[in-house]
Amino acid sequence: MEVNSIKDAFDRVSKKQKVSSSKSQETIEQINQEIQQALSGIQAATNSEHNLILAGLKAKLKEIAPLGQLETTQKEQNVAFSKYIKLLEKNFNPDISKAYRNVDFDLHTVNQIVASHFYREGLFDIGDSFVNECHEESIVERKTHFLEMYKILESMKTRDLGPAIKWATANHENLQNNGSDIELKLHRLQFFEILQHGRTEEALKYIQTHISPFGDQHLPVIQKLMGCLVYVKKLNSSPYSHLLSPNHWAKLAHELVQQFCIIVGESYKSPLGVTIAAGLQGLPTLLKLANVMSGKKQEWQSMKQLPVPVDLDKDFQFHSIFVCPVSRDQASENNPPMLMSCGHVLCKQSITKLTKNNITRPFKCPYCPTEVEMVQCKQLHF
Known part of the structure; x- marks a missing residue:
């Protein structure tokens, strides 16, 4: 696929569109100017001169030939656009069914994945309709989990942290095992909600009751919150003003979704x-x-492994993989990556071929002048 040629064609279409728009606007302004001049002339002239002015306007409009100008620019734009469409059709095959591979799917599993996706996205009515149509009642438990999660998120949108704090308190041990301090962050936001309303004594009592238990591991956080009490009437101009940023709410909602999914055994992303x-x-x-x-x-559908790599973004890399730079095979249990004495890494089968099945026979590394022996190679574990 010639990406550069497609980009150049797009740029040409874009340029033609801008030129066409500019010329059309120029023609319209020219016509408007002639009409305004004719109206001014009519208002200042006598009745006997009106026909003469209108005749002059008609002659000028004929000279401008607006329809001809608009048709010319539009025609040039259409030609460029037509060429661009043909180029796209040439480089992009619209028949994506060719990439389809016959796989025996478990219909029950597929239905669960689709229904779970609807519930995960908060589309509960659509999810219920889908479940009723395919009779997948076992998915209802997942709906309950996500329904609870969205109720918490909706409350957070209205600055009501009660449901979120209640959930975090109930899952205190699980959150600690996950290494999450989201419970403290929720209490910190609640503290600022109280303090911003000027209720200093209530804010101090909130620290003593709900936040001080975290003092063993998060003493600097508590010290900052205590410092905020000094600036209760001017928090926005205090050294702690950054703690009031609305971004903290968005980040905390994002973290809550992550921790919620971990605790209920669901993946964070659909x-x-x-x-x-x-x-x-x-x-x-x-x-x-x-x-x-x-x-x-x-x-190609009968192949166990694709003969070419499919490059995906890092977002789709959920575990470390190694592809041998010589054979282009992906490492496996039977063909693990091996670290050579020179520091380069090849798959075991590639090294075996280079040694011609003789483990004591030295061979040259494909990427540097070093002589390597197979017995010196060490298996890497990802």
Whole structure:
């Protein structure tokens, strides 16, 4: 795919559109100017001169030929746009079914994934309709979890931290095991809500009751909160004004969703959404592979491993992988990555081929002049 040629074609269309818009606006302004001059002339002239002025306006409009100018610029734009469409059709195959691979899906699992996606996104009515249509009652428990989560988030939008604090208190041990301090952050926000209303004594009592138990591990945080009490009437201009930023609410809501999903055993991101997003990125490579394989009269769908790498963003890399730079094979239990004495890494099968199955036979590293022996190679564990 010639990305540069597509970009150049797009730039040409964009340029034509700007030129067309500019010329059209110029023509309209010219016509408006002539009409305004004619109206001014009519208002200042006698009745006998009106026809003469209108005749002059008609002659000027004929000379300008607005329709001809507009048609010319529009025609040039349409030609450029038509070429761009043809270029897209040439480089992008609209028949994405070629990248489809026959896989036996478990319908029950697929239904659960789809229904869970609706509930995860807060689309509870749609989720209920889908569950009723496919008779997947076992998914209702997930709905209960996400319903609780969205009620907490809705309360946070109105600055009501009660439900969030109640949930964090009930899951205190789980949050500690996860290394999360979200419970303290919620109490800190609640403290500022009290303090911003000028209720100093209530804010101090809140620290003593709800925040002081975290003092063993978060003493600097408590010290800052105590310092805020001095500036109760001018918090916005105090050294602690950054703690009042609305960004803290957004970040805390984001963290709450993450911790909530971990505790109820759900992934933070929708599996369906991640799968579709990854598929969209990999689709061009799969379509190109399907076209190449069909030209060679080979069936790529029967392959256990794709012959080409599918590059995806780091967001889709959930565990470390290693692809041998020599064989282009992805490392596996039977073909693990091996660290050579020179510091370079190859898969075990590639090293075996280089030694010709002789573990004591030295071989040259493909990437540096170092002589390496297989017995010196160490297996890497990711």
